[in-house]
Amino acid sequence: MANRVPASPRVTSSANRPSGGTIKAVLGPTNTGKTHLAIERLCAHSSGAIGFPLRLLAREVYDRVCAIKGPAQVALITGEERIEPKGARWLLCTAEAMPARPDLAFVALDEAQLSADPERGYIFTDRLLHTRGREETMLLGSATLEPMVKVLVPEAEIVTRPRFSTLSHVGAKKLSRIPPRSAIVAFSAEQVYVMAEMLRRFRGGAAVVMGALSPQTRNAQVAMYQSGEVDYLVATDAVGMGLNLDVEHVAFAGLSKYDGHRHRRLTTAEMAQIAGRAGRHHKDGTFGTLAGTGGRDPEFTDEEVYAIEEHRFPPLTRLFWREAEPRFDTLATLIADLESPPPRPELATPPEAIDLAVLRRLAEEPDVAATVRGARSVERFWHVCSLPDFRQQGAETHARFVARLWQDLRGGYLGADYVAQAIAQLDNPSGDIDTLQGRIAAIRSWSYIAQRPDWVLARDEMAARARAVETRLSDALHGRLTERFVNRRTTVLMRKAGADASLLPVRLGDDGAVLVDDEAIGHLEGFRFVVDPLARAADRKLLLAAAERHLPGLLATRLAELASDAATGKDIALADGQVQWRGLAVARLAKGRTVLEPRLALEPALERAGPAARDKVQAALAQWLEQNLATALRPLRRLADAARDPAAGAALRALALHLVESGGVIARDHARLEDLTPAQRALARRLGIQVGALDVFVPAALRAAPLAAWAALAKVWGLAPTAPPPSGMTPVLAQKDIPLGYRRTGPQALRVDMAEKLLHAAHGVRQGAKGRRFVLDPALARSMGLSTAGYANLLRAAGFRAAMPRPLAEGQAGPPAPPLWDWRPPRPATPPARNSKSNQQASRAPVQPAPASGAFAALATLLR
Incomplete structure (x- = not known):
């Protein structure tokens, strides 16, 4: 590249600068309404x-102007996105994509002080000048731009x-x-991540920019x-x-920060732009x-603060x-023009930009340079080298991509299939943050x-x-x-749980979840708060504290519902020695004065609700229990x-007490009926006691509800039967x-x-029989579902004995x-101790075999 041709610089003097209407430079610090003023002036002109x-700022203003002028009249033009309705009169662009259209009535350049930026400054300088x-x-920008405006655009009216x-x-x-409502500014991705992670732990999280x-x-x-x-933003x-x-x-x-060349301290203008x-x-x-960031904490000097x-x-x-506007005669001419010195002392040559670096590298490769022939080819090649390095991987890597x-572009267009395939390869939303950032950078290139x-x-x-x-x-x-x-949950708690924690919007969901701004922090198991198991250990203390402040109120509301349901008997049940409400144990039965007079003890979790609510629920449940037991x-x-x-x-008092402690039924052998006088027997009948062949029982006490109630009480006293009573009896x-x-x-x-x-x-059959022996029909037993063997066992227990007839002789039919x-009354003797060895042996006494067959053949096996 030794043979450089001097550049032919564009117009830079006021004599040959493009003519036009008024030029106004609106300068000042941030938050002065400059951009808002430019939007107003844009909309006031015909174009x-x-x-x-x-790009994102252009998009934001594009949406605002569309709301004023309508989408059909407004265009968005950036390197990566173009929305250009036919006949659009108002254009919102990035500085690089601004079209050269002298027919536009109004033109504005935002952040014009970026003309001093080493990377993109030459673009803004060109827009400022031409x-x-x-x-x-x-021209919108910082007040630091004023001297340059006075020198380079002397005809401009300066408004501060x-x-x-x-x-x-x-x-x-x-x-x-x-x-809250703070932005933490760091100068590396690693530091941004560290700050955001710390804020997540202590303040619920942060947005990242x-x-x-x-x-x-x-x-x-x-x-x-x-x-x-x-409430926090962590950004570069x-x-x-x-x-x-x-x-x-x-x-x-x-x-x-590291500016791409060296690690340096921010200028006061950069500090002010961020602050x-x-x-x-x-x-x-x-x-x-x-x-407290470790090492040496940053500090502003007094001069910087001022x-x-x-x-x-x-x-x-x-x-x-x-x-x-370089010349495109050859690659050497193009590079020479791009490297030509500025025409005025107020202008400076920028550091080598990525597009120029890529151009120089590829021009030095013979295989690539040989394919660039003619002005049109050189111009097209320059446009390819101007592709932005969205991946930020340096000139060497970007040059290989270019x-x-x-190679695909020099012969014409890129095929639709080729481009579609390249785009489809990047269409994968899985992966971590760094992986997705890499794919987004690549798709921005496409x-x-x-x-x-x-x-x-x-x-x-x-x-x-x-x-x-x-x-x-x-x-x-x-x-x-x-x-x-x-951490949305912690964010809600930190934002709401300020000086007045009573304002924290804690409520109870239909499924028992405890919600803060519809964010679950745990749930109630009965009346006990359980922290969400997915919560981090650092969040548990905060969640428990938030719940503890408001649980009394939530419990009071729930206890009021419980008391109301207890008064009407809705959703209340007695099961396993517990009073249950909507399937939750709210109280348990405890030993009272007698088996039939239990004491009610509330679950410990209900104690947090306060004495007033607790006593109300205690009284309501006790009244429900008494009404329930009084009937059953x-x-x-x-x-x-x-x-x-x-x-x-x-004798009758002993029998009654025995029946109460046995749930309304005892074996007749244990009843000592022989001790009762005729008057006591009559009183027993009036009390509902029925004396049966095998048992003495109270029929009214053997229904499902009385048996279930007695079983619950018996369990408290350790008198529960070997199995719970069936619900349908x-x-x-x-x-x-x-x-x-x-x-x-x-x-x-x-x-x-x-x-x-x-x-x-x-x-009844026995008493109506003419002889000592009689026939019993098992039809009634079978209608109850009792088997022949079971019926025979019942009869034997009551003193009945069976005599099997002789089988038919050989050759006989029928x-x-x-x-x-026949029946023999049992001996009036005191029964042996329950489960005693003699009793077990008697129950297993052998029976003579019956060699018969037929409808009652099962009796033969049973009586054998």
Whole structure:
């Protein structure tokens, strides 16, 4: 590249600068309403354009202008997105994408002081010098730009606007002391992540804004902060450019950064640009540093604090410039023009930009340089080298990507299938934050490529596909950032649980979940609060504290419902010795004065509700229990009253007490009926006591409700039967454990009143028989579900004996004869001790075999 041709610089003198209407430079610090003024002036003209430093800022203003002028009249033009309705008259653009249209009545350039930026300054300088509106031009920027405007655009009218609010320094604060609605500014992704993670633990989380995020992800994070979902924002210095935020305080985690060439301290103008995000319109803001970060904490000097508070900064003395319209004769001519020195002393040559670095590298490769021939080819090659390095991987890596792209483009257009395949490979929303950031950077490159009308066939379709993929990836990245750095539950608690914790909106969900702003922090198991098991250990103390403050109120409301239901008997039940409400144990039965007079003890969790609510519930449940037991236990309570009446006599009192303690049924052998006088027997009948062949029982006490109530009380006293009583009181059961009110009959269990009915029928047959022996029909037993074997066992227990007839002789025909029964009264002897060895042996006494067959053949096996 030794043969450099001198550049032919564009117009830079006032004599040959484009003519136009008035030029106005509106200068001042942040929060002075400059952008708002430009939007008003744009809409006041018949056509116009505004150039912005950021795509997301252009998009924000585009939405505002669309609301005023209508989408059909407004265009959005950026490197990655173009919305250009036919005949659009108002254009919102990035500075790089501003079209050269002298027919526009109004043109504005926002953040014009970026002309001094080493990376993009030459673009803003070119727009400042050459882009003009037919009727009005407006340059917006910092007051530091004033000397340069006076020198380079002397015809401009300079208007200085004061800041609407005051910006004050408040010193250093620890992260735990940073107030809500604050932005913490760091200068590396690692530091941003550390700050956001700490805020998640102690303050519920933060939104994250970095230059590496896609515009859509940044907008989503900012929207999360703006809506109040989180109270903190952690950002890089990208937050200082164009983002309009409701920030009250800006905390600097550091005051130096790596600018791509060296690690340096921020200038006061850069500090002020970031600190100026604090305060909005007429609301004052504060700024300071972050203390306790380890190592040496950052501190502002007194001079820097004075400069930021008073908006006094060193004026700009030079702007960066690069030839904007180079010649495309050869690659050497192009590079020479781009490297040509500025035409004026107020302009400076910028550091080598990424596009020029890529151009130089590829021009030095013979295989690539050989493919660039002719002015049109050189111009096209330069446009390819100007592809932004969204991946930020350096000139070497970016040059390889550009070289591959040029090989496909130099022959014409990129095929739709090729572009669609490249876009589809990136359409994968899985992965961590870094992976998604890499994919978004790559898809932004393809969005830029697809926007070029002379690069891609089916441009509109491919651009729409690329935007759709970027949207999906951005949504996924926003979700990962939120998942990692936002604890919604803690955010709600920290925001609401301030000085007046009673304002915390804690409520109880229908499923028992304890909710704060519809965010579950735990649930009630009965009346006991259980913290959400997914909560971090650091959050548990906070959640418990929040719940403890409001549990009395929640419990009082729930106890009022319990007392109301107890008064009506709704959703209240007695089971397993507990009083249950909606399936939850709220009280338990305890030993009282007698078995039939239990004491009610509330569950310990109900004690937190306070004495008034607790006593009300205690009284309501006690009244419900008494009403419930009074009906169910009426037969047994009559016996209990008789057992306490001296006039009843000792024998009857003993029998009544025995029946009460046995749930209304005892074996006849244990009843000592022989001790009762005729008057006592008559009184026993009036008390509902029935003397059966095998059992003495109270029929009214053997229904489902009385048995269930007595079983619950007996369990408290340790008198519970071997099995709970069945709910339906089925006449016959086939189970191993014999419940209360039943007796065993072989492999089955028969209800004692049904057993008495069968025995009563058998004795009726016996008494009506002419001889000593008689035939018993098992039809009634079978209708109850009792088997032949069970029926035979019942009869034997009551003193009946069967004599099997002789079998038919060989050759005889006809039905077998039924067995003949007789009855012998049992011996009036005291029964042996229960479960004694002699009793067990007697129950297993062998029986003579019966060699018969037929309808009653089962009796033969049973009686064998």
